[in-house]
Amino acid sequence: MTLLPQTELTAADREHGLRLLIIEALFSGGAAALTSGVILTAFALHLGASNVMVGILAAMPFLAQLLQLPAIQLVERWRRRKQIAVFASLIGRTMLAIMAALAFFSGTTALLIFLAAQMLLCGLGAIGGCAWNAWMRDLAPEERLGEVFSRRTIWLTVISLVLGLAAALALDWTRAGSAARNGVFAAMFACGCVTGLISARIVAMMPEPVMPPAAGRLELRALLSQPLGDANFRRLLVFVASWQFAINLATPFFTVFIVRRLHFAVSFVLLLSVASQIANILALRLWGRLSDKFANKSVLAVCAPAYILAIVAMIGASQLGDRTMVKLWLVGLHLIMGATIAGVTLASTNIALKLSPRGSATAYVATNAITTALAAGIAPILGGLLAQFFAARQFELVARWSSPGGVLTLPVLLTAWDFYFLIAGLIGTYAIHRLSLVRETGEIERRAMVGQVLNETRRSIRNISSVAGLRAATDLPGALLRDAQTRIRLKRAQQARTRPMR
Template identity: 80%
Template sequence: MISLQPQPEVSSEDRERGLRLLVTEAIFSGGTAALTTGVILTAFALHLGASNAMVGILASAPFLAQLLQLPAIGLVERMRARKRIAVFTSLLGRLMLAIMALLAFFSGTLPLLAFLAAQLVLCGLGAIGSCAWNAWMRDLAPEDRLGTVFAKRTVWLTAISLLLGLAAALALDWTAPGSFDRDLVFAGMFAAGCVTGLISARVVAGMPEPLMPPAPGPVDLVELLRRPLRDGNFRRLLVFVASWQFAINFATPFFTVFIVRQLHFNISFVMVLSVASQIANILALRLWGTLSDRFANKSVLAVCAPAYILAIVAMAGASQFADRDLVKLWLVGLHLLMGATIAGVTLANTNIALKLSPKGAATAYVATNAIVTAAAAGLAPILGGLLADFFAARQFELLVRWSSPNGVFALPFVLTRWDFYFLIAGVIGLYAIHRLSLVEEHGEIERREMVGQLLNETRRTIRNISSVAGLRSTTDLPAALLRDARARMRQRRTERS
């Protein structure tokens, strides 16, 4: 019989069983995420007739929900029953996916409002459960095996996400937009996500929970968050984080809307772009991890951040080409670039927050960084959605004309609707990069030198491919994920110390 009560003593057999279940659970939770979040969530909202403002609110929900982790800290400290909190929030949250599956067969304002309410409940409960889950896993997994265990989870999560992403692309490609078959596909995906989510909660319920030690006293959240704000260098980092998150989340949540409504491509093509971006992200993680360890996180950001912003701005170029095949190649190339560079940004952004946190106060600093990230990333898509109608009624035209004895060459450049978003994101992104230059980090090098190191690493990889060792390294992705996960686990230990 399954018990949700903490155990005063966890035997080695129970711990090993729990660690095996931890990896198994990733298959089901990864399936839920792959079938009900990201591009699929936006596509489903468009299928229901969501406005641009609604798309923006849906995109902001996961970020703003993270603010609930602050009161969740108090809940965990008071109840001291992390498994119970994680299981119940998971069960209640995943049941919202069943409601979303039923809504696939309806249209109108009320179904959309119900869809939004279900998503908000799902994200809010997920944030509360995540707080309990992280503290629980910290005590369950032995420190010397944290990297190995969570790396296996990462491998399964990645594999499931890619496989189900491709399956979803094929299913959407075989059905016509607005058809009953498309209703069935979306209903099937969210119903399957609900089932896998409930199975995930069942697996979690079978894992042992070590008993929490007695509470040392009440947690003063206000004082906890004040400390980082008194640190001048960390304040400069927070300004960069806020402006950066606002820049990228002002535009990226609307990529699906742009590609489907303005460029008139199918949702299945958007899914292919998402898969391509994920693959580039995975392959680039090892390179950025090596460079961030060898040099400084700020140096990695100085290369990745401008490249990512440039790719966002270049999305406006997709609406300038008449050749549909050229547009497809353009979008694939940009998504590969964005996938590779956002891997470096995410890794370095997390690392630099930890590195600039003084020993003994990392939790407060990282928590403040997370709050700023959630607030900026949550507000940006809401504002973007509200401004969509404003930009939809405006157009900017620029004509480049070259005259010579041989004739006249004219190149028109027209910005409409979502093109404005990409340029605005670029301007805010440039400001964020400027703010990054004011942050001080030991060991940083100039951008030009960092680019040289990047090219050297790339050339070394290409040369190795022609050798036996190089062929073997092409199958070394799981090992790379293990190493990256170990690094992340070390960061989490520092954060919680």
């Protein structure tokens, strides 16, 4: 095993690297599932984090992406992508061991160490990710990019769902603030550290082709000037910035709202996250078909308003009195958000690529990524400050109906988080307005797009309820088996052809 790039890569080397790429997904996905997202927020709350600290934690992964700009210069100058990716992974994942030890401490010092460790982890992850992306683009053959990374995505999703459920059960069996809860969090981050280091070891075993000669020095000003001078793309950037600001103002604090305001267990929040991921996976194929058939903007015109309405509808959870109804309400909202964010993510990425002129896609995509990182990074920090402001304020609206039979009074009490979700909804509405100004060929009216969604959904339900649909639901394992058998037969045939004649 060497960390140096190889001047020549044989077909066998490349295939070996692609197999390791899929295996590595199990370990990197496991590390992320056990130490990020809802679990990271829950751990911060366990240590006593304030709303501002939760906002800073949510902002770190986005703001860290800005380090990809100097990372590009580092990759271009050093030209050893494997070394950068491996070293960044090793040092960054070691921070998870520090976080695991912090599970047994509390107070300001523990929180500051936790924030510093997370900051270093995110920063090194962004630098390593820059080198990793450039390396994978050269390792995987262009005609197999979709196949390889779709398989990798499937395994990442599966391991995330499995470990998410396991984490929910582990947290459900322990009491908040107990020594057992300390042990559960410590075990999660320790396991995340171990799986992350195994991931780095597998990455070190993958071959790296030598980078082609440098085309010249990359100037940031020259990189950004063309997309910022494109009027239609600027309109898209305004939509992206306002949209990312709106959703990242609210979504990082769902865990805080559900745990502290609604008094549900962290395990329930993890189950909501799993439900959202399942809805995301199931809806992704539908949005992909519709974006290819019509336009990405048409998909956004349906998904974006639905997602914003779901954020505002979180207010309903604090108005309902029955705990079972609140649970059902939250599950329904997370299913809607999971399904619609799949369409928003897919379509917003595609439309940025579609509006990028041939030969300048790198500059346009980089500008879009910088805009996303800035908006999504600033929003949670400001959101944490707003949450602190509204915590001591409330607004009560009373609706009174008088009749000969008596008086019916319906009080509506808006508390801290209700204000918060309303503000996110208003900014999201502005983002949707900005989307209407973007021009894309092939777009259709929102009403027509809703009709297409309903038709596709009815078709899917009919297929599932029929014998053919039941057969299709069981086709995946069989298809995988047949695919594996075909590859084995092909490999044997190739070996037979290359075997010397006696």
